[in-house]
Amino acid sequence: MQKRNSSCHRLFYVMAAATSLACAQASIPNEQYPNHAVRIIVPFAAGGLDASSEQGSRLRDANVRESAAPAVLLAQASIPNEQYPNHAVRIIVPFAAGGGTDLAARIIAQKLSESLGANFVVDNRPGAAGIVGTEAIAKSKADGYALLVVSSSHAINPAMYPKLPYDTARDFAPVSLLLSGPTLLVAHPSLPAKNARELIALAKARPGVLTFASAGHGTPPHMAGELFRSMAHIDITHIPYRGNGPAYTDLMAGQVSLMFPNIATSLQYVKTGRMRALGVGGKRRSVIAPDIPTINESGLPGYEMSSWFGLLAPAGTPPAVINRLQQEIGRMFRQAEVREKLFEQGVEPVGSTPQEFAAFLNAETAQWAKVIKATGLKPE
Numbered sequence: 001m002q003k004r005n006s007s008c009h010r011l012f013y014v015m016a017a018a019t020s021l022a023c024a025q026a027s028i029p030n031e032q033y034p035n036h037a038v039r040i041i042v043p044f045a046a047g048g049l050d051a052s053s054e055q056g057s058r059l060r061d062a063n064v065r066e067s068a069a070p071a072v073l074l075a076q077a078s079i080p081n082e083q084y085p086n087h088a089v090r091i092i093v094p095f096a097a098g099g100g101t102d103l104a105a106r107i108i109a110q111k112l113s114e115s116l117g118a119n120f121v122v123d124n125r126p127g128a129a130g131i132v133g134t135e136a137i138a139k140s141k142a143d144g145y146a147l148l149v150v151s152s153s154h155a156i157n158p159a160m161y162p163k164l165p166y167d168t169a170r171d172f173a174p175v176s177l178l179l180s181g182p183t184l185l186v187a188h189p190s191l192p193a194k195n196a197r198e199l200i201a202l203a204k205a206r207p208g209v210l211t212f213a214s215a216g217h218g219t220p221p222h223m224a225g226e227l228f229r230s231m232a233h234i235d236i237t238h239i240p241y242r243g244n245g246p247a248y249t250d251l252m253a254g255q256v257s258l259m260f261p262n263i264a265t266s267l268q269y270v271k272t273g274r275m276r277a278l279g280v281g282g283k284r285r286s287v288i289a290p291d292i293p294t295i296n297e298s299g300l301p302g303y304e305m306s307s308w309f310g311l312l313a314p315a316g317t318p319p320a321v322i323n324r325l326q327q328e329i330g331r332m333f334r335q336a337e338v339r340e341k342l343f344e345q346g347v348e349p350v351g352s353t354p355q356e357f358a359a360f361l362n363a364e365t366a367q368w369a370k371v372i373k374a375t376g377l378k379p380e
Helices: 002-025 054-078 100-116 128-138 153-160 196-205 220-232 244-252 263-271 319-333 336-344 354-375
Strands: 089-093 120-124 146-150 172-182 184-187 211-214 237-240 276-280 306-314
Touching: 089 100, 089 128, 100 120, 100 146, 100 172, 100 244, 100 263, 100 306, 100 319, 128 146, 128 153, 128 306, 146 172, 153 220, 153 354, 172 263, 172 319, 172 354, 184 196, 184 263, 196 276, 211 220, 211 244, 220 237, 220 354, 244 263, 263 276, 306 319, 306 354, 319 336, 319 354
Parallel strands: 089 120, 089 146, 211 237
Antiparallel strands: 146 306, 172 306, 184 276
16 A cells, blocks of 8 residues: 555656646747757656556556646647748739739748748739738638738728728738838820829810729729819719729720829839820829929829838737748848839838838828718719
8 A cells, every 4th residue: 555655646746747847848939849858857766656567657658648738738839930931821912913012912922932931922812992802811811821912902991891891900910011102193195194284284174084094993093093183173084993904904005094003013104105104193203203293293282192012911810920021021121132123113111010010000091081081982
């Protein structure tokens, strides 16, 4: 009887030691543990609990495993995933290829693939002013392998579409504000107007005749056009498309008169003569097109409109994953060659923190809600 009690006491102490060791592992932040030999101290002589017997061996192993399991699971849950990403990451662009959002996504995808050693693949999901692709991410698994690049539409849509299939604040985790750049007012070369002043005069002479294309109802090019129409007191007709790409095609074919896209994707067509630039929407002239006047100085005082692009993840994505992505983006944008290439395309790298991007989104959403209410815009 005394030997059995002694053995039971030894079992209790071995179990306690194992459990304490497992709990200690939960506080170790290094996912690579163990990376060298581990010593387990047993405070009794060898052979306790009748260790030589098959029954004693099974009992000891079972109790140690059972007592350690909860602590091991807890440790795994608290250790950040330092191996992220270990397979391909999908970046959804909620617009067709060829637009500013697509350009931003492809820049980020290429650089993250190079720095993190996994493929970041762009997946275009156009439709309903970006709602289709955005909803897909809202319903995706929050593991960092499904991301979303958004534009101003993300802040515009809550006021434009009150019954969205997602909550823009609750269903997404901000990662970083990526890029920003001015709007460029462009026209088909056949249009008899060479600046904003001449365009306004032409529109007033032909009310309801001129048309302007956009990447969809409620998108930044649409809102830029609406702002121009409202401030200039003219009557021009909006023609929505499923992304900038198809809108560009019809503008260059002369099917529509105007467009208000971002300068990064439209300037190339101006340089080849397929579009005519009438004015830049920024506060200042663009460094990549200093000969193009601002809309403010060339006919519509006070007009200002710029585009921005940011990266989101599904709500609930581990903070360690969010932080790693943001850190890589920040490091990328600090590289002189990357910054130079982006400036050459007319966009400015930002690379904000998740907290800064969240505050920016809140401010943008509130601002566009006021604009939409004041103009009386409704979903089409």
